[in-house]
Amino acid sequence: xxxxxxxxxxxxxxxxxxxxxxxxxxxxxxxxxxxxxxxxxxxxxxxxxxxxxxxxxxxxxxxxxxxxxxxxxxxxxxxxxxxxxxxxxxxxxxxxxxxxxxxxxxxxxxxxxxxxxxxxxxxxxxxxxxxxxxxxxxxxxxxxxxxxxxxxxxxxxxxxxxxxxxxxxxxxxxxxxxxxxxxxxxxxxxxxxxxxxxxxxxxxxxxxxxxxxxxxxxxxxxxxxxxxxxxxxxxxxxxxxxxxxxxxxxxxxxxxxxxxxxxxxxxxxxxxxxxxxxxxxxxxxxxxxxxxxxxxxxxxxxxxxxxxxxxxxxxxxxxxxxxxxxxxxxxxxxxxxxxxxxxxxxxxxxxxxxxxxxxxxxxxxxxxxxxxxxxxxxxxxxxxxxxxxxxxxxxxxxxxxxxxxxxxxxxxxxxxxxxxxxxxxxxxxxxxxxxxxxxxxxxxxxxxxxxxxxxxxxxxxxxx
Amino acid sequence: xxxxxxxxxxxxxxxxxxxxxxxxxxxxxxxxxxxxxxxxxxxxxxxxxxxxxxxxxxxxxxxxxxxxxxxxxxxxxxxxxxxxxxxxxxxxxxxxxxxxxxxxxxxxxxxxxxxxxxxxxxxxxxxxxxxxxxxxxxxxxxxxxxxxxxxxxxxxxxxxxxxxxxxxxxxxxxxxxxxxxxxxxxxxxxxxxxxxxxxxxxxxxxxxxxxxxxxxxxxxxxxxxxxxxxxxxxxxxxxxxxxxxxxxxxxxxxxxxxxxxxxxxxxxxxxxxxxxxxxxxxxxxxxxxxxxx
Numbered sequence: 001x002x003x004x005x006x007x008x009x010x011x012x013x014x015x016x017x018x019x020x021x022x023x024x025x026x027x028x029x030x031x032x033x034x035x036x037x038x039x040x041x042x043x044x045x046x047x048x049x050x051x052x053x054x055x056x057x058x059x060x061x062x063x064x065x066x067x068x069x070x071x072x073x074x075x076x077x078x079x080x081x082x083x084x085x086x087x088x089x090x091x092x093x094x095x096x097x098x099x100x101x102x103x104x105x106x107x108x109x110x111x112x113x114x115x116x117x118x119x120x121x122x123x124x125x126x127x128x129x130x131x132x133x134x135x136x137x138x139x140x141x142x143x144x145x146x147x148x149x150x151x152x153x154x155x156x157x158x159x160x161x162x163x164x165x166x167x168x169x170x171x172x173x174x175x176x177x178x179x180x181x182x183x184x185x186x187x188x189x190x191x192x193x194x195x196x197x198x199x200x201x202x203x204x205x206x207x208x209x210x211x212x213x214x215x216x217x218x219x220x221x222x223x224x225x226x227x228x229x230x231x232x233x234x235x236x237x238x239x240x241x242x243x244x245x246x247x248x249x250x251x252x253x254x255x256x257x258x259x260x261x262x263x264x265x266x267x268x269x270x271x272x273x274x275x276x277x278x279x280x281x282x283x284x285x286x287x288x289x290x291x292x293x294x295x296x297x298x299x300x301x302x303x304x305x306x307x308x309x310x311x312x313x314x315x316x317x318x319x320x321x322x323x324x325x326x327x328x329x330x331x332x333x334x335x336x337x338x339x340x341x342x343x344x345x346x347x348x349x350x351x352x353x354x355x356x357x358x359x360x361x362x363x364x365x366x367x368x369x370x371x372x373x374x375x376x377x378x379x380x381x382x383x384x385x386x387x388x389x390x391x392x393x394x395x396x397x398x399x400x401x402x403x404x405x406x407x408x409x410x411x412x413x414x415x416x417x418x419x420x421x422x423x424x425x426x427x428x429x430x431x432x433x434x435x436x437x438x439x440x441x442x443x444x445x446x447x448x449x450x451x452x453x454x455x456x457x458x459x460x461x462x463x464x
Numbered sequence: 465x466x467x468x469x470x471x472x473x474x475x476x477x478x479x480x481x482x483x484x485x486x487x488x489x490x491x492x493x494x495x496x497x498x499x500x501x502x503x504x505x506x507x508x509x510x511x512x513x514x515x516x517x518x519x520x521x522x523x524x525x526x527x528x529x530x531x532x533x534x535x536x537x538x539x540x541x542x543x544x545x546x547x548x549x550x551x552x553x554x555x556x557x558x559x560x561x562x563x564x565x566x567x568x569x570x571x572x573x574x575x576x577x578x579x580x581x582x583x584x585x586x587x588x589x590x591x592x593x594x595x596x597x598x599x600x601x602x603x604x605x606x607x608x609x610x611x612x613x614x615x616x617x618x619x620x621x622x623x624x625x626x627x628x629x630x631x632x633x634x635x636x637x638x639x640x641x642x643x644x645x646x647x648x649x650x651x652x653x654x655x656x657x658x659x660x661x662x663x664x665x666x667x668x669x670x671x672x673x674x675x676x677x678x679x680x681x682x683x684x685x686x687x688x689x690x691x692x693x694x695x696x697x698x699x700x701x702x703x704x705x706x707x708x709x710x711x712x713x714x715x716x717x718x719x720x721x722x723x724x725x726x727x728x729x730x731x732x733x734x735x736x737x738x739x740x741x742x743x744x745x746x747x748x749x750x751x752x753x754x755x756x757x
Binding site: 277289427431 | 513514533591592594615616617618619704705706707709711724725726728
């Protein structure tokens, strides 16, 4: 009997709570309805007096923080403020998401239908192609033609953002590979920039023999740096045509020429050119190693410029750059180019919001906005010809792009293949670098996954 | 009929209890059980991208048994669990010694400190300690000429797993010692006094009084350790992402990579189901064994 009394009491309390909550909700609803009605009536009064522009809320996700690598946060805020000032009817809600998490965030939000209207993400090629094939991203082609983007932007980077002849992304970060070196260490050891691959190997041997510094710093704990390095060696060993044949033709990953590129890299590892334990050292720690003057050379890319420019400004050391020397000198000079980050627009957003997102992108490509961006973020948008008279840039930054100009461009594998193949690429290449797998075994596994992805139509196909 | 009436009576007596538990159960069902069922459902589909999938029957389960990485990952989880259970007995011994000294509270608190640090922070901190170029271990090795400390702790596939396990132990050790200490302090001192009067040695006291008295705590910690070992993720993902190669790959990192990097939701769901079955069966086996004893 006591139990029933308690139960009855419990049920009464729960019912009272439910009624209370509902009551509050009703009051809130009616209050808000009243406010909305008042607002509506005010709006209609205003409309009668003077037609107002439609209020648009644009939700943006980007990867630019305020400090460290990718520190373009402040510049991005400035650009947003400028755009809002010029367009008072547009409200921009910005969210910063770290570059490591952005890919997951985009995939999950697409699945849940909650992605922001405009997102700055990575990579392009295979991954962006997957979004496009699933109908998750807005087709920018028509508007891009209207804005003249196809003339303004680098055609190769625009292809990286295209699928079956349609444009789905705006290349915003022009990535270039580069070899950074510490000028002080080079001077101390009596070294100068190499003219060819043999010179480069002599430099590495000299630094190694001296023993005071590590020849090359690389941190493959994040798994992609060794993939990048392999791609650079492959590009200067087999050339653009052969690499294009791999991505768009009949060449196989385990082709003897591609195996040969790995053999060169393995030779470097066996000769001890890299820092101790490079296969487990994080990318950031490897960069610190270079800035701390423990290593003479860092084979990296333009994406790390902001950190190095900052270190140079602070007078820590003087950085020099030279291009990756051609290993096969019979080939035309070859380099890599990539859209390190690209803007995409959700296909689920309202048409007027999509249009506003395109207007915003067109605004940030303007000379005035781009200058703010380049100064603040040390990042070059994917323009076709970088006219250095047009923008004021740090000399180191200009040099990174100039040394690669006029070369045949190919791309980095791990941002070109679909994510499932990229995962195999990361793990197998790290095993090869750790000398627990042969290049043939690794490339063979990648070939299997690549063929599967091809059969399922998941590979990047920019033109058809 | 009599049994039925008894059951109904029991149900009536427990009705308030069930009613009070119901809201929590509904929330649990919504958050956990629904997700598990959804996971089970997805395990029968092949995903070509995160939003497009087609029915694949038992393909994902069949493929799992041909997948070498799956075996490597599950092997690492089991090895982690096995090693941590063995170490539990070492932690128990430490707790027994601690229980006999006055400064046990202070020492216990010191041991517990690493457990208060988030796993991700511990992982970043240990990453610097292990760094072969400017890490603390490297500096100690240079200072004391201890060459055996000059290792590629995270870069060598033979060492990486054990280097990560050491961090796992560092974060877990204090927690287990505190639990053991509190269990030991609940044992009636007079039983020990009586045993000593009867001439029992310390070893006999440990095996015949201490161990049986804390059996429930030990069994809880074994089950908890198994669960923790099977779902270990943060430390590994932050420090090595399962590498070099697959040398530190565990089920959670593999599932994460398949689902969110490889967009292979169906296959990762199938592995998750196997993980759930494995954890449940190991936990139930230990608990049943304990109940029988």
